[in-house]
Amino acid sequence: MTDLIRHFLRGEGRDGQGRRLAEVLAFDDARLEAVHDFIQWLFPLPDPSQAVPGSPVLGAAEAAAIRADPRAQAGLRAALERMAGFYAATDHWLVRHDHNHRRITRIIAAARDLLDRDEAAAFHAAISARNAEAGGVIDPVSLRYWERALA
Template sequence: MNHKKQLTAMLVPFYLGEQQDSGGRTIQKMWTWNFEELECTHDYIQWLFPLPEPSAFNPNAPIIDEDVIQAFQSNPHLRQNLLRSFIVMLQFYGLQRHKSNDGKIFVSQSEDYPNRKCEWVCMFDHNYLRITRILKCLITFGLENEAQAFYECLRQRQL
């Protein structure tokens, strides 16, 4: 099995908490990282939010295929863990996810937003690439409502 296929095969077990990523880290450990670790570590985002195309920045990033997409779309535990990864990143950006009584998802600024925005709301910041990756991954794996809510929050220019 070639290296790229090995990385792809590692993704579902990684997301289920059964295997480490190519850097020897577990998803549970990544969920506990502080904001500095999330900002300064650059090779984890492709594991938390994998895509079907190769990363231009991380040669050890998994590339998802139809089997991985089907696994996420059919396994509620995988989607729940993806949601947890999303919430971790929202906190990093100073945002928060809400669910209304009728089930609609919203993303809005958190109390910590004024402190967090200085880390990423600026021209040419690498976090914009991360946000694009997050949105694409959420849509691909079946969390379209979260992606739409996140996009609407960003689009409102209240950031």
């Protein structure tokens, strides 16, 4: 079946666990941290997830359909806003190594490819500012991944 990710982002379809977009966006911060199988649906990429095998992989046709679909765009923007809020409100990821650093790379890359570079750059700037406020604790390798995801 095609367009599974687009239908999910439109709020019409369900992810691999049967959740709708609104349900995922309503997760509290603790649940966003604890659950690991939603980020691939919110921020799809053309490469398979290393963290969650079997997660959706974004094809070129579906990516184009998402870019052309105002409702899917709105869902993606809502996801970007929710995750920006999560990273603004929590501190546990502000350490040298954390699984959230991979999530951040994914978010930046998906926002760049499916929304636009300016929205990805704004998210990147907010995350980078949080790291700077924390004393620049995140491993430089992760920071380089974020920069490359933005390029």
